[in-house]
Amino acid sequence: MADLPPARLRLFKPAFYSTGMDCFGPYTVKVGRRNEKKWGILFKCLTTRAVYIDVLHSLEQLASQQIQFHFNPPNSPHFGGSWERKIRSLEQALMTTLGAQSVTFESTVHCTGGDRNSKPLGYISSDISDLDPITPSSLLMGRPDSSLPPVIYPESELISRRRWRHSQVLADQFWKRFLRFYLPSLQTRQKWQDEKSDLQGDTIVLIVDPQLPRALWPVGQVSKVFPGVDSRVRVAEIKVGKKLYTCPVARLIRLPAIPD
Known part of the structure; x- marks a missing residue:
């Protein structure tokens, strides 16, 4: 088992600095009075494990930019396990939500994927006196839950330097806990402990x-x-x-x- 790649260790970088991407679907959705097939697209931050889900309407924009794709070999989903597992759980949630009915896909995707960034990273303690677990929302929004806060801040408080400094302190605290509790668990090798020779030609x-x-x-x-x-x-x-x-x-x- 190899060490973690550099893309998994972009510490103190913005979310989605290193990103995995995959498509899922298609789904039959309503567009006016007709039904169309739509694909979804998922972006997975390889460091913070944050997820962004959107609807893939067309590939014309990518074609004009001459983006070159390097695909994984066939029948090897473990090559992209970081986002493949998230695709599976998302499709299960959509299957439960949609079933066989045709609905507006945009709203369903965003509602279904809204709680994906609230999943704790690592162990959750049963002691209520312990600190809250780290979630992707903690690193994205400064709080464990992605829902709106129950309080309303005045405009003067939102643009003040004190509020900005407070957000920076919270972000630094989350990164320290990320390094202390979550990152060491990624290097635990449960298997592949023995060194094996690489596959050679003509074998x-x-x-x-x-x-x-x-x-x-x-x-x-x-x-x-x-x-x-x-x-x-x-x-x-x-x-x-x-x-x-x-x-x-x-x-x-x-x-x-x-x-x-």
Whole structure:
């Protein structure tokens, strides 16, 4: 198991400084008197774990900016586990909320995803005298809950320097607790304690396919490996007959070499 990437350690940076992105859907929604298919888009801050959800109306703007995408290999959701798990919980919430009915998707997405930033990061103590748990809303808005506060501040208080300094002190306190209680838990290695050699070229492997019986899993030969930034191989290109497949190493089983 490798160390945390730099994107997970952008400390004391604004939220969404390092962001993971994924789409979900489609859903049938009402637009006037007709029904249309709409996709949702989720942005996940890789450091504070904050979430922003919106509706993806079109990709024309991205196409005009000539953005180059690098996709994860097929059948490897663990490559984007940080946002893939959030996509799953969001789709479950939408399925419970929408069902098979057609509604206005924008309002439903924002209402369903509104409480995602109130999820505590780490352990919640049962002692009421302990400090409140850290949440993404604490780092975004200065309070654990994203709902509006029960008090109304006068305009003079909102623009005063004292109010700004108070917000900065709260943000510093949240970051200190983030470093002390949440960040060390990310480096706990529950598995992958032993060092293993990387996959090499020309190795004969068995490709794990959950959709096929084990006796029908294809056997191929490694034709190319793709080392990561830490020089560890997590993706390989497998040749099966005349076809080439890009597979994650987690889906490959090394077969013993035939002796000379």
